[in-house]
Amino acid sequence: MYPEMDLIIDIGNTAGKLVLFENGEPVKEVRTDNRTLAALSDLDTSYPIECAIVGTVVPLTEETKATLEAKPYPVLFLNETVTEPILNQYGIPKGEGADRIAAIVGATTKFPNKDLLIIDAGTCITYDLLVGGKYVGGTISPGARLRLLAMHEHTALLPVAPQEGPLPEIGYDLDTALRCGALNGMRYEIEGHIRTFTDKYPELLVFLTGGDGFNLDSSLKSTIFADKFLVPRGYYHILACNRPTV
Numbered sequence: 001m002y003p004e005m006d007l008i009i010d011i012g013n014t015a016g017k018l019v020l021f022e023n024g025e026p027v028k029e030v031r032t033d034n035r036t037l038a039a040l041s042d043l044d045t046s047y048p049i050e051c052a053i054v055g056t057v058v059p060l061t062e063e064t065k066a067t068l069e070a071k072p073y074p075v076l077f078l079n080e081t082v083t084e085p086i087l088n089q090y091g092i093p094k095g096e097g098a099d100r101i102a103a104i105v106g107a108t109t110k111f112p113n114k115d116l117l118i119i120d121a122g123t124c125i126t127y128d129l130l131v132g133g134k135y136v137g138g139t140i141s142p143g144a145r146l147r148l149l150a151m152h153e154h155t156a157l158l159p160v161a162p163q164e165g166p167l168p169e170i171g172y173d174l175d176t177a178l179r180c181g182a183l184n185g186m187r188y189e190i191e192g193h194i195r196t197f198t199d200k201y202p203e204l205l206v207f208l209t210g211g212d213g214f215n216l217d218s219s220l221k222s223t224i225f226a227d228k229f230l231v232p233r234g235y236y237h238i239l240a241c242n243r244p245t246v
Contacts, residue, residue, distance in 0.1 A: 004050035006239060007043065008232040009068075011056035012099065013123040014145075018043055019232040026229045037064055049073050053239040055098035055231075074244040078102075078235070082242055092135045099231050100126055100138070106227075106234030107207045108133060115201040119190060120231065121210035127193050131201060141189065143210075147182035198223060 005027070008019040016034040019026050020043065028047075032039035035058075043049065054060075054068060055078040068075050076082065078098045086101060087094060090108070103118050103126075113133035120126045121143060128138040142150065144163055152160040161178035169184070171177030190208075198204050206223050209230040227233070 004048050006236060007049045007052040007073075008235045008239070009037065009040070009052060009054040009056075010099065010102075010232055010235060011037075011054070011058060011060075013057060017232070019229065020047060020049075021232070021236050024236065026232055029229075029232075034058060035061060035064065037067070040067075044071070051239060051243060052076070053235050054078060055102055055235050057097045057099055076239055076242055076244045078238065082238065086238070090130065090133070090135045096138075097126075100128055102231045102234030102238065103207070103209065104128055104130065104135070104234065105237050106230040106232075107205075109233070109237045110225075111205055115204045116207065117194065117197050117204055118207045118230070119193070119209070121186070121190070121208070125186065125190070125210075129197060139193075144182055144186060147185070148178060151178055151182070194223070 006021045008017075008021065010017040010019065011034050014034065016032045016037050018030045018032060018037070018039060020028040030039045030043065051074050052068075052071065053076045060068075078101075083098075083101055086092070086105060087096070090104060092101065092104065099120065099122075103120050107116050107118050108114075108130065114130075115132065116130045118128045118130075123143050123146065125141045125143050126138060127140075129136040148161050148163060151158050158178065159174070161175045161182070163179070163183070165179060166176055167179060167183055168176060169180070171180045194206055198206075204223065205225065207230055208224050208226050209228060
């Protein structure tokens, strides 16, 4: 028999992630459709869920929202009422996505009042900079899939190169040229951000999360904390501070 668990429902642009936490640590992750959350019913019947939080960067369908609201456990929706104190605490401007807010909370909970660069490589790559625990700003650029699709959709003849495959330093055919341009370009971009802000803030700590992993320059790796659960950890902390009741 499992102890009671908390459920993080992290809905992104391409998929939903359901992450179960036990005693403050992630113990199970399930990917699911970001519109229907079809895998949620299996978790409901298999684990004793005590409470849940929903963070989404896409609009919920009325059906999915009604399903979540009908759960036998309390569900916290990450809305403006919940996020406003967080925005005020860190000086984050309104309009930031739920996932970026959660990543900031996840990183600053681990290292409060530190200089942090948070990089989340998903559908888009987001960079968020905090200095002394306060938000300075951020940037957004296309992720791997978007880069590969853009070269196909905005040219007459270029195909969509598979994201998986050989990745030499420079391409030796059309597929590898496209893949190198997209993926090596992302790596150089990420390394450039890290070097630029590390030069400016020598005590900077870097968090790297998201679905697209990278083999970064070995000279940078000692400054990087790779945490695939950074965003769910942030949601968990937000839930812990705003725990709803039935």
